Amino acid sequence: MKAKNQRLVLTLAALGALVAAALLAMSALRNQASFFYSPADALRDHVRPGQAIRLGGMVEKGSLVREPDGVTIDFRVTDGAASVAARYTGIVPDLFREGSGVVAEGRFVAPGTFVADTILAKHDEKYMPPQIAGSMHETKSLKP
Amino acid sequence: MHAFANPTRFLSLARPLTGWLGWAGAVLALVGIIAGLTLTPRDYLQGETVRIMYIHVPAAWLGMAGWGGIAAASVAELVWRHPLAAIAARATAVPGAVFAAICLASGSIWGRPTWGTWWEWDGRLTSMLVLFFLYIAYIALADASADRGGGARVAAIFGLVGAINLPIIHFSVLWWRTLHQGQSIGFTGSTIAPSILWPLPLTTIGFTLLFTAIILMRMRMLLANAKLEARQRRMGGAA
Amino acid sequence: MNPWLFVVAAYAVACLGTLGLTLASLVAMRRAERAAESLKRR
Numbered sequence: 001m002k003a004k005n006q007r008l009v010l011t012l013a014a015l016g017a018l019v020a021a022a023l024l025a026m027s028a029l030r031n032q033a034s035f036f037y038s039p040a041d042a043l044r045d046h047v048r049p050g051q052a053i054r055l056g057g058m059v060e061k062g063s064l065v066r067e068p069d070g071v072t073i074d075f076r077v078t079d080g081a082a083s084v085a086a087r088y089t090g091i092v093p094d095l096f097r098e099g100s101g102v103v104a105e106g107r108f109v110a111p112g113t114f115v116a117d118t119i120l121a122k123h124d125e126k127y128m129p130p131q132i133a134g135s136m137h138e139t140k141s142l143k144p
Numbered sequence: 145m146h147a148f149a150n151p152t153r154f155l156s157l158a159r160p161l162t163g164w165l166g167w168a169g170a171v172l173a174l175v176g177i178i179a180g181l182t183l184t185p186r187d188y189l190q191g192e193t194v195r196i197m198y199i200h201v202p203a204a205w206l207g208m209a210g211w212g213g214i215a216a217a218s219v220a221e222l223v224w225r226h227p228l229a230a231i232a233a234r235a236t237a238v239p240g241a242v243f244a245a246i247c248l249a250s251g252s253i254w255g256r257p258t259w260g261t262w263w264e265w266d267g268r269l270t271s272m273l274v275l276f277f278l279y280i281a282y283i284a285l286a287d288a289s290a291d292r293g294g295g296a297r298v299a300a301i302f303g304l305v306g307a308i309n310l311p312i313i314h315f316s317v318l319w320w321r322t323l324h325q326g327q328s329i330g331f332t333g334s335t336i337a338p339s340i341l342w343p344l345p346l347t348t349i350g351f352t353l354l355f356t357a358i359i360l361m362r363m364r365m366l367l368a369n370a371k372l373e374a375r376q377r378r379m380g381g382a383a
Numbered sequence: 384m385n386p387w388l389f390v391v392a393a394y395a396v397a398c399l400g401t402l403g404l405t406l407a408s409l410v411a412m413r414r415a416e417r418a419a420e421s422l423k424r425r
Contacts, residue, residue, distance in 0.1 A: 008223045015304065022308045026319060034321040035266035056321060093260030094384075095189055103259075103323055120259045125328040127194055128337035129185035166405070173401075177394065192386040199397040242404045250393040257389050354401065361408040368415035375422050 036103050038079040049108045055084060056103040056122060064098050077102060077114070088116040095121035151367050154228055162360045169353030173202075176346030184340050196254040198343050202351040203247035207275060208310055210240025210355070214282065215307035218300035228363075230296050231370075233303055234286045235362035239355055241279035248272060259323060267316035268324035271309060278306045 026033075036056030037047065047053055055077055063076035072089040075098075086104055096102060101122030106115050180198035187194035214233045221229035251269070252262045263269065286299040317326045328335050336344075 123325050125326045126335045127187050127340050130188040195390050196393040246397045246400045249396045253389050253393040358408050361412040365412040365415040368419040371419045
């Protein structure tokens with residue numbers, strides 16, 4: 001075999017081994033590398049109350065309630081399969097609204113009840129001008 | 145002589161191409177930026193900050209494409225010992241790092257009003273930051289091996305190994321739950337309304353042409369420096 | 384929070400970064416090629 005071909009085979013073999021190793025590592029990391037729990041995962045994995053986690057999903061439509069104190073909100077986080085009641089005190093991002101994605105950092109105080117310290121709004125991959133979105137997204141925002 | 149035959153042919157092509165690509169890219173990118181800042185509507189959720197996409201997406205693409213180029217050149221260097229391959233790989237490192245940094249910075253500036261945070265350690269953001277650090281390490285490694293000479297193969301192997309991060313960046317939003325949204329533009333279509341989308345190809349193609357011109361400039365610089373060093377060494381030996 | 388503040392900041396970072404990189408590369412190339420050229424003539 002010519003030296004050039006030998007180097008080609010060697011490089012390709014090394015590359016193949018590298019890709020295989022990386023894919024293995026990535027699939028092993030699959031759960032650890034997730035940024036948040038979905039409600040169904042959190043219930044299935046029996047996340048301990050008090051354990052700091054992130055809970056992500058959609059803010060269930062019609063679930064958003066502002067408490068009389070004006071800064072505390074109650075809402076439900078859903079992933080379609082399960083839903084969890086959540087409570088948060090503080091200022092939420094502009095994009096936090098019913099029917100939109102949310103990632104809440106906090107802990108379960110009881111199974112199915114979550115208290116958040118931080119609220120992040122999660123944007124989805126759909127971008128459209130307000131005129132098109134129009135009636136489709138007539139969801140109530142938190143802006144007073 | 146074989147080593148010089150290729151660069152000569154390359155230079156006769158690169159010299160006119162540098163200006164053409166540079167100007168065409170600058171004009172296209174500028175048109176896209178102006179259109180993206182003035183002509184397109186705002187997004188129904190993000191509002192005006194959606195306009196950051198027109199620079200964020202090209203920067204992300206070039207940050208990743210840059211390392212793709214380094215990896216391809218590294219293969220050419222390791223397998224065929226092509227004399228221009230090492231030059232091309234070294235010329236791509238700094239521009240790639242700059243665009244990866246622009247991607248991270250513009251994404252962070254978008255994240256604050258959209259997500260409510262400058263930075264989170266999710267899969268997409270972390271793997272992109274890793275790419276930036278890989279560039280820094282590659283630049284240091286290529287500089288060190290160029291100084292000592294002959295050690296260029298270490299940089300090539302590193303360029304090849306680092307390419308494994310590219311699919312991780314791309315698929316991070318599919319494999320893992322991330323704060324970063326999923327892919328908007330695929331082979332089958334896009335989930336971005338056409339009225340918002342249209343300047344994006346302009347800035348993407350524009351910045352890509354400009355990126356190519358910058359790489360050509362840096363390759364010409366490295367070739368001229370190599371020529372200079374070779375001549376100085378020969379004159380030093382004669383004296 | 385004014386969204387335009389963020390838009391302008393992001394565009395400033397991108398444009399200044401690209402411009403700086405382009406000019407630096409151009410100047411470095413010119414200098415190197417001129418040095419190589421002048422050495423040839425000597």
